[in-house]
Amino acid sequence: MSLLENLKRSKPLHFTLIDPGKTSVDQSVKIAQAAYTAGTDAILLGGSTDIDPVKLDKIASKIRDHIKLPIILFPGNINGLTKYAHAVLYLTLMNSLDPYYITGVHVQAAPILLRMNLEVIPTSYIIIGYGGTVAHVGKALTVPNEKPELIASYALAGGYMGAKAIYLEAGSGAPQPVNPEGVKMAKLLVTKAGLDALLIVGGGIRDSHTASMLVKSGADAVVTGTLAEKDPGKLKEVIEAVKRLKVPSLR
Numbered sequence: 001m002s003l004l005e006n007l008k009r010s011k012p013l014h015f016t017l018i019d020p021g022k023t024s025v026d027q028s029v030k031i032a033q034a035a036y037t038a039g040t041d042a043i044l045l046g047g048s049t050d051i052d053p054v055k056l057d058k059i060a061s062k063i064r065d066h067i068k069l070p071i072i073l074f075p076g077n078i079n080g081l082t083k084y085a086h087a088v089l090y091l092t093l094m095n096s097l098d099p100y101y102i103t104g105v106h107v108q109a110a111p112i113l114l115r116m117n118l119e120v121i122p123t124s125y126i127i128i129g130y131g132g133t134v135a136h137v138g139k140a141l142t143v144p145n146e147k148p149e150l151i152a153s154y155a156l157a158g159g160y161m162g163a164k165a166i167y168l169e170a171g172s173g174a175p176q177p178v179n180p181e182g183v184k185m186a187k188l189l190v191t192k193a194g195l196d197a198l199l200i201v202g203g204g205i206r207d208s209h210t211a212s213m214l215v216k217s218g219a220d221a222v223v224t225g226t227l228a229e230k231d232p233g234k235l236k237e238v239i240e241a242v243k244r245l246k247v248p249s250l251r
């Protein structure tokens with residue numbers, strides 16, 4: 001069974017994001033260890049700037065050696081790949097104005113991924129509201145957070161294009177997470193269309209109330225990055241809150 005299918009069996013999921021551009025090798029292992037103990041489901045590894053592939057190799061191989069968690073790459077560019085991971089979110093930045101982030105880098109990455117033998121997860125990546133660094137780097141025309149119907153249309157389009165995961169992103173450190181109404185509508189449309197893509201939501205999730213609200217709105221997985229770096233105690237609370245919930249069925 002694929003890693004993705006296996007993960008889906010324990011929904012709702014919590015993913016811990018480690019940004020190799022922001023954390024040292026030792027810090028990264030520490031974060032992964034704390035997240036594992038708290039019950040996270042997987043490590044997402046990636047970032048938008050300052051990614052050194054040598055350091056990325058070290059982080060991934062150390063986490064892989066010491067911690068029993070799947071490592072899923074969340075690459076911002078071609079330098080975000082390592083053979084020490086288990087899988088990769090093959091991200092199509094749906095609302096980028098630059099074809100490089102829609103299909104361009106994918107052509108560069110494809111043969112490398114085949115050699116690395118990673119599980120490739122086709123993912124529609126949609127940047128909403130604040131966006132922050134990832135929106136700037138990815139030249140995204142961000143979707144207004146107050147337009148849930150537009151968020152949902154993007155998500156459905158991603159599903160129709162064959163994505164196995166749909167990632168709604170508010171940007172790391174976003175003052176507001178993705179609008180729960182947008183998550184709800186996205187889930188509704190994707191389910192109505194009979195699609196089975198994993199709905200991932202991240203950016204600006206800093207407490208268990210917000211994480212729970214997003215899961216209750218239909219997120220299959222929530223991602224926390226900044227919190228994992230800054231407040232391991234609170235990270236534990238968030239993970240525990242998520243793992244207590246069941247994804248509502250909208251069928």
Ligand code: 1GP
Pocket residue numbers: 017169170171172173174201202203204205223224225226227
């Ligand atoms: C992952 O970019 C987010 O989708 C991470 O955001 O750092 O705000 O948790 P935070």
